[in-house]
Amino acid sequence: KNDLSTKEIGSRIIYFDTIDSTNNYSKRIAKDTPHGTIIISEEQSGGRGRLGRNWISPKGEGIWMSILLKPEIPPTEGMKMTQIAAAAACQAIRDVTALEAYIKWPNDIVVHGKKVCGILTEMAGELNQIDYLIVGIGINANNLSFPKEFKDVATSLAIEKGEKVDRKTLILDLLSKFEALYCHYIMEGKLDETLSIIRNYSAVLGKSVRIIKGNQECYAIVEEINDEGCLKVRYEDGEEELLISGEVSIRGK
Ligand code: BT5
Structure with missing residues (x-):
């Protein structure tokens, strides 16, 4: 059942138990798939971070999803989508969990100094106009442990909060915030609402x-x-x- 209140984001939802990476899958189907489609998986076997880094994505514990977008913008504007997603994710985490989440520019959300969310924006297209853009969002929602090499840098909402988070509530909230910020930017050319969240909750400003x-x-x-x-x-x-x-x-x- 689709409880989304959004108009364009989530117009279609593709769901997997397991997939290599929701961003990879989005790329494979991007050409024939409509704007606003969400691809979401319970587990990723090859989750990716930036610059070829890995993103660990264990089963049933996180939110591993991609948003496929086809806006009329040049590639130079594409990275603004990372900021829109970061602002939406940070605000949604705050509103749903009451945890004090901060944005570590450009693409991380941290709680108590450790990473709970990362964003990977990828795009394809021409110099003046993109064909499509994929905003990958990974949130450690209910992970209860991490491999030891990540202990000092990664955490989850459940670990910080001391109780499990309802993933569906968080996804719905995040997507509705994302759509509001995205539409404001695309239709009016304004990034002001996104920037006020990013500045307000910045983990790096003045530091x-x-x-x-x-x-x-x-x-x-x-x-x-x-x-x-x-x-x-x-x-x-x-x-x-x-x-x-x-x-x-x-x-x-
Ligand atoms: C990111 O890269 O933070 C982007 C992560 C994007 C993940 C989403 S999930 C859905 C979609 N499909 C994908 O395949 N990816 C996207 P970066 O800033 O490069 O950070 C990567 C680094 O974070 C790694 O090198 C590790 O040190 C650390 N890391 C890996 N997995 C983590 C996790 N689950 N939580 C916190 N840190 C992690």
């Missing part, structure tokens, strides 16, 4: 962070998240730089 770009690492203070959603940082030598999401990872100092 000293470690920036990892390829195999380079340096320290900087985060001065601003600008109106395009880019991060303005000042390095220790006084130099400033505008970072575009997708090219960097950020760690606490």
Whole structure:
């Protein structure tokens, strides 16, 4: 049964018990599948993070889903979808669980300093117009343990809250928030509502962070998240730089 209150996001829902990756599957069917389709799986055997990293996605414990979108935008605007998803996920986690979730620019949601959610946006198309865009959202909802190499960096909503989270309630809330922010951006060209959530709940704004770009690492203070959603940082030598999401990872100092 479909309890979604949204109009376009979730117009179609494809559900799996297990799949390699909901983003991979979305890519395989993207051409012939309508805008707004949600692909969701109980388990991913090859869940992916950015830059070829793995995303562990055990059965029945998380929310592993992709949103297939076909907006009329150039690829340069695509990364704004990551921010819209991050804002929607952070706000939904706060509203549904009452946990203090923060956004670690550009694509992580953290609770008590550990990652509960990651977002992977991928797209295909031409220079001036994308064919499609896939927003992959992974939320550790009810995982009760993690492999030991993740213990210090990852957690779940259930671990932090001390009780299980109703995944369906969270998904419905997240999608309705995503649709509102997405439509506001697409129809009016405005990212303001997304940015106010991102700034309000930023885990990095005003903080000293470690920036990892390829195999380079340096320290900087985060001065601003600008109106395009880019991060303005000042390095220790006084130099400033505008970072575009997708090219960097950020760690606490
Ligand atoms: C991300 O990458 O955070 C994006 C994760 C996107 C996952 C969703 S699930 C649905 C859709 N289908 C997919 O195949 N992917 C998307 P990144 O910023 O590169 O972070 C990856 C890093 O997070 C890994 O290198 C690990 O250190 C850590 N990690 C892996 N699994 C994790 C988990 N379940 N929870 C927290 N951290 C994790």
